[in-house]
Amino acid sequence: MDYISVKDAAEKFKISERRIQKLCETNRIAGCTRISGIWLIPSDAVKPIDERTFSVPDSSKYLSLKEVCDELSISTATGRNWIKLGKLIPENTDTKKTYFSKNYITTLKKEIQSGKISALKSRRNKKFVSGYALYNSYVSENCINIPTIQKLLALISKNEIIISENVIQYIIADCAIHLLGNKKNYTWSGQGNLLLKFLNQELTTGTYDSLIDDLIDNGESARLFCKQNNAIFNLDYEYEPHEDILGLIYISCKNLGNRKSTGSYYTSNKVVNQLISKFKFKENEKVLDPCCGTGNFLLQLPDIIPFDNIYGNDIDAISVKITKLNMALKYNADINIIDAHITNFNYLTNFNLDAEYHYIIGNPPWGYDFSEDEKVILKANFKSISNKSIESYDVFIEQALRNLTLGGHLAFVLPEALLNVKAHTSIRNIILSSCSIRHLDFLGNAFDGVQCPCIIIDLQYQNAPLSTVGMVVSNKDDVFTINTSRTTSANHFSFITSDKEYKLLQKIRNIDSACYLKDNADFALGIVTGNNKEYISKTKTKTNEMILKGSDISKYHVNPTTNYIIFKPESFQQIAPTEMYRAREKLLYRFISSQLVFAYDNTQMLSLNSCNIVIPKLREINIKYILAILNSRVAQFIYKKEFNSVKVLRSHIESIPIPITDAATQDKIISVTNKLIAGLNGEQLYAQYDTLDSMICDLFHLTNTEQNIIKQVVDRDNKFLD
Incomplete structure (x- = not known):
């Protein structure tokens, strides 16, 4: 079979050499093969159908909207919005698809990084604006190349060098030549601008030259870049076994937004x-x-x-x-x-x-x-x-x-x-x-x-x-x-759970008589305003009222807050039925929490979506008795050892066993619970909590040894009692 080069294929298909290489690398050209780092394409190969979502007039001069958004670390939706606001200025193809001049985007990026343009500095592209950062935790603490790479990134920032994929590959190629030379003690090891010398065929790495060549898209462009940015190619890297120095450069230069879009966490x-x-x-x-x-x-x-x-x-x-x-x-x-x-x-x-x-x-x-x-x-x-x-x-x-x-x-x-x-x-x-x-x-x-x-x-x-x-x-x-x-x-x-903890969980789960909140309670999310800055005030007026966040909730009671809101249900983004907030009695709980933290409310207070609501509907089971069970060490032991979550879900709450007991026993527990709801301080607070917890452990028939197992698990964490 006869083969043609990448350059010949580019001329035949009327696309760039870079695009031909990408098509070969992804097996899009039938029969292509790679020998000694060089792609060979069958002379009778057919140009693949372009599966990209849209085309641009000349991919060497223009970028699509998606490519621009990737460059700027923003979503496509944000990109479209910036076009509407005049922050991005596109050109249009005959088919009315959005595309941008590469020169325009290069200039735009440089002006954003230098601070000349402030209109695009926002939370959405904060990482792009702040430049590139050393991902030093990727390598070992004693990695001797860290100072060199820090200097590299500083030079990139100082000289306002725009980091494209090609530029990253030039830098990696230069570093790789240094590492190969350093490991093999080549005579040219330690010299400056090794990449330029390699491109000029003044040195060789031997059989691995093709791996360096793979990083260079266009030799002339690479030579020009090396000459114009001599400073970043006069750094000396040392070979270190088991240290991914090349990878460290790549991920430190590669934009964080691009890493996240591909799910790449190194x-x-x-x-x-x-x-x-x-x-x-x-x-x-x-x-x-x-x-x-x-x-x-x-x-x-x-x-x-x-x-x-x-x-x-x-x-x-x-x-x-x-x-x-x-x-x-x-x-x-x-x-x-x-x-x-x-x-x-x-x-x-x-x-x-x-x-x-x-x-x-x-x-x-x-x-x-x-x-x-x-x-x-x-x-x-x-x-x-x-x-x-x-x-x-x-x-x-x-x-x-x-x-x-x-x-x-x-x-x-x-x-x-x-x-x-x-x-x-x-x-x-x-x-x-x-x-x-x-x-x-x-x-x-x-x-x-x-x-x-x-x-x-x-x-x-x-x-x-x-x-x-x-x-x-x-x-x-x-x-x-x-x-x-x-x-x-x-x-x-x-x-x-260890074996002894698992055995204890099984005992708790298998108590003789228990009920559950599943199908026996109403649940509701707190209010989602859609714009807390607009709706929430720090000043109390005649027309607004207190609204709680999750951080305002402690076990058993609500802490005073300075967040106020005018209750206009029709104005909010998401809201439960009003009767849930205005219930005669309800339990409030922290949604984002590694602990079960429930408080009692009978004052019809409002809450935001970090503070959710449950209203038990168990016959002959008092809401304050349920509150005590949910706040107990036993419940926390179940939550931590079975779910190990930082979000308290409805399914977690519904799975907590609530021992069925007589009214007299409930009253004894409620008597202590009322003291905790009213508020205690210091030693009294923790003493009453321990008294209540001991009573609840008795309901589960737990021995002193079993209670100590639970305490060892849960008492290392904040109880959120204060």
């Missing part, structure tokens, strides 16, 4: 090593990272595994180029094996499922924004999709399980929501039917700037129902092994 060395340390790898076992990013998980693998058994894949082409360089640096592997083992495919739709791996590791994308066409394909192929929205890490888990050998391990870093949020019930069903969980680590917030509790989960594929026996669970306070066989439901995975 995993620190600390977390990667915590995951890797769980396994005793063998030389002949194959390892895959299907979403390898820049290759940090693969860099941390023990040296016992030869590169012949290591595989990586990612949908981001630049990340794949960096991973190949990282593998060259670590393993000195043959370039053809690197090209074969590190691939740029969509793992969910185009990856080879015939291959089986002993270990699949990594951090799959969270909240990836799939196109409508992708959603159609995924819904037809994945059982873990059960509603309109598709969570990317759910389908990654399902796909990875298909790629595992029997007895193989899947270990991912994931949001803790996988364990207990309703949207993930389908993937939990798949796990229940075919896997056992060997390790489960609760990490807390593991990523800089991301408020999302995370876990490391190690699933062993057994093609048999889940067994809890032997599961090792760890959190910041404890490590324990589950040695009992437990009944597990896909409704939520609750594995943060």
